[in-house]
Amino acid sequence: MEAIELEQDQTSQVDTFQPVPAVVSQVRKDTPDTFTLTLEPEGAEPLPSFLPGQFSMLYVFGVGELPISISGDPQEKGKLLYTVRSVGKTTHALVSRKVGDSVGVRGPFGKPWPLKAARGKDVLVVAGGIGLAPLRPVIYYILRHRADYGRLVILYGARSPRDLLYQKQLDSWSRLPDVQVLTTVDYGGLSWHGHVGVVTTLFRYVRLQPLHSVAMVCGPEIMMRYVAWELEARGLPQGDLYVSMERNMKCGVGFCGHCQFGPYFICKDGPIFTYREMRPWLGKYEL
Amino acid sequence: MVTNLPAIGTQFLIDIPALDSIIGGLRRRGYEVLGPVVRGAAVVYDAIEGVNDLPAGAGDEQEAGAYRLTRREDGALFGFVLSPHSWKKFLHPPEARLFAARRDGRSFRLLNGGPAPPPRYAFLGVRACELAAIAIQDRVLLGESYSDATYRARRQGAFLVAVNCTWAAPTCFCTSMRTAPPAEAGFDLALTELVSSERHVFVIEAGSRAGAEVLAEVERHEASPGDRLEAERAIAAAKASIWRKVNTSGLRELLYEKFDDPRWDHVAQRCFTCGNCTQVCPTCFCTTVDDSSDVTGQQTERWRRSDSCFSQNFTFIHGGSVRMSAKSRYRQWLTHKLGAWVDQFGSPGCVGCGRCITWCPAGIDITQEAAALRADEEIAIGKGDAI
Incomplete structure (x- = not known):
């Protein structure tokens, strides 16, 4: 397997604002409102490679454009996967694409998850809802470079059992050696025999080596704050805890100003930040 | 081709016809010259063809929530302080087409690439604070990893003629932000207007080779120590009249x-x-x-x-x-x-x-x-x- 470079290459010669059409080769329904689109190149020009945690600006002809994290395997060249929840006009248009339709792509943009810094350590992946999507490339990467990392712990919470993404994959990952997968839901229902409660209730089942671990967290801000408090209380240094942030974006490269968060631009300084960077700002109402 | 270019930083004295020649020289070079003009009840920045388009005798009164155009007796061309417009209007235009695309079956095709070819602008009357503003937008829009193509093209081609303020408005606080006149860098030519009952002239200096080439074509003579002192005093007086302040420390x-x-x-x-x-x-x-x-x-x-x-x-x-x-x-x-x-x-x-x-x-x-x-x-x- 060809190794992917974990360094950033953000130099771009093409016009940053022009979307490149890519064809939808697969649409997979993950949950009642969430779909994973697989994009492949329309012509001979390959799609750009990406680093886990990066996002693209996806454009639907005549409708609009949105930042969407890449959710596929970084080593599967030539394809880009995006897991999209239908919440508005453009996301609805995106998930309504049929196989053979094209979508415009700009990017990838942004700073990646710290897969280099995490080498040799246990990796704790904590996700809430669709927050698992930007973390799935991390899981793919670690599983392909198993010897480079310690234990892989995946803690995943969703609103209800039917809102859990990638359920078959979660099952198969849980059967791998040195991989622990725990899921929990807010509302279980009669047929659910798993955990019920917010994702932090799963920490009691995890043997955390706080000075030998890196945590990567993505979910609603309130969830990330509680996860961070919980992990801090368990001794994980703030610099070893990473979160993925989200804000309105129009450009993806720091020009439009929309994604500002305190001193940061989420698009170019993030979307992945250390908790040390985010701690003074997270939880500030209407920041 | 041009020999004996005026040295960068050396101050010369020119009169109003020479300023008109500078505008003409810029136009001959293919620049679209933009400068202050009176439109309605305000000075704004727009296309100019010569000194006759400049707002001779226009002044302004500014206060919080208030702007009024006034008449000056001295006929100064740059006797107003600031236009509601800034050069951002041209360099980072309020509207720009990023692309046009046509549906192509189930895909789309971009039509003729991106934005239209950029105009070549010469700005006449860029104040020191405005030069600082342009430098700030340069840092925002011409980043290390990405640069904004629309801004870059317009900015790279732009010719800047600075004007040092010799009047300040009550709303000015450039002295707090370290952007006060005289303009020190970032211009091609810099002017200071000297207007009195005896004469109406400009102290001018080139800040770049392009500026020196334009200046070389017009009638000028080296500014005397008296001329230079008069310009310095006019600028100093304007700065001394500024009372609004921001304490930027911490x-x-x-x-x-x-x-x-x-x-x-x-x-x-x-x-x-x-x-x-x-x-x-x-x-x-x-x-x-x-x-x-x-x-x-x-x-x-x-x-x-x-x-x-x-x-x-x-x-x-x-x-x-x-x-x-x-x-x-x-x-x-x-x-x-x-x-x-x-x-x-x-x-x-x-x-x-x-x-x-x-x-x-x-x-x-x-x-x-x-x-x-x-x-x-x-x-x-x-x-x-x-x-």
Whole structure:
């Protein structure tokens, strides 16, 4: 397997604002409102490679454009996967694409998850809802470079059992050696025999080596704050805890100003930040 | 071709016909020359063909929420202080087409690449604070990893003729932001207007080779020590008349600390969140994009338009806007302008031009708000009010 470079290459010669059409080769329904689109190149020009945690600006002809994290395997060249929840006009248009339709792509943009810094350590992946999507490339990467990392712990919470993404994959990952997968839901229902409660209730089942671990967290801000408090209380240094942030974006490269968060631009300084960077700002109402 | 170019930094004296020749020289070189003109009841920046288009004898009165064009007896060409326009209008235009695309089966094709070829602009009358504003937008839009193609093309081709202010408005506070005249760098030519009952001339110097080449073509003679002193004194007098101040010492940290200060509620009661301040600000750079299709749905265009952090939509994500309240939006603007900008781009995003003060329909004064946040202990216990 060809190794992917974990360094950033953000130099771009093409016009940053022009979307490149890519064809939808697969649409997979993950949950009642969430779909994973697989994009492949329309012509001979390959799609750009990406680093886990990066996002693209996806454009639907005549409708609009949105930042969407890449959710596929970084080593599967030539394809880009995006897991999209239908919440508005453009996301609805995106998930309504049929196989053979094209979508415009700009990017990838942004700073990646710290897969280099995490080498040799246990990796704790904590996700809430669709927050698992930007973390799935991390899981793919670690599983392909198993010897480079310690234990892989995946803690995943969703609103209800039917809102859990990638359920078959979660099952198969849980059967791998040195991989622990725990899921929990807010509302279980009669047929659910798993955990019920917010994702932090799963920490009691995890043997955390706080000075030998890196945590990567993505979910609603309130969830990330509680996860961070919980992990801090368990001794994980703030610099070893990473979160993925989200804000309105129009450009993806720091020009439009929309994604500002305190001193940061989420698009170019993030979307992945250390908790040390985010701690003074997270939880500030209407920041 | 041109021999004996005037040395960069050497000051010369020219008269009004020579200034007209400079405009002509720029036009011959293919520049679209833009300068101050009177339109309606304000000085604005627009196309000019010669000195006759300049607003001779126009002055201005500015205060918080107030602007009035006045008549000057001395016929000065640059006797007004600042236009509501800034050069941002040309370099980072309020509307720019990013692309046009046509439906192609189930895909789309971009039509003829990106933006139209950029105009070559020469700006006449760039004040020192405006040069500083352009330098700030350079740092924002010409980044290390990405640069904005529209801005880059317009900026690279631009010829800047600076004018050193010899009058200041009550809304000016450039002296606090270290952007006060004289213009020191970043221009091709710099002028200081000397107008008195005896003469109406300009002290001029070239700041670049391109500037020296234009200057070489016009009648001039070297400025005498007396001329230079007169120019220096006029600039110094303008600076000395500035009374508005911002204490920038530790201001970034102060603003971060004052996130929950009651002063934000106070200003929110006055702020209409109209966004006038962000429109007239020479450094505000935020934009949005609009996609619009023709009626057949076969062709679409994406336009980039100026946006404002005062709009509620600015922070819209699934579930609603992040900054719902006027308070949070004013706080974002002020904290970014005077604080976060330092973290992001190495200097405050404010040059002290005072446009946001003049053009605020509520007369909100950024210098007063900054001072009030610093002095908020008094306000919090009801002893005083900075307004």
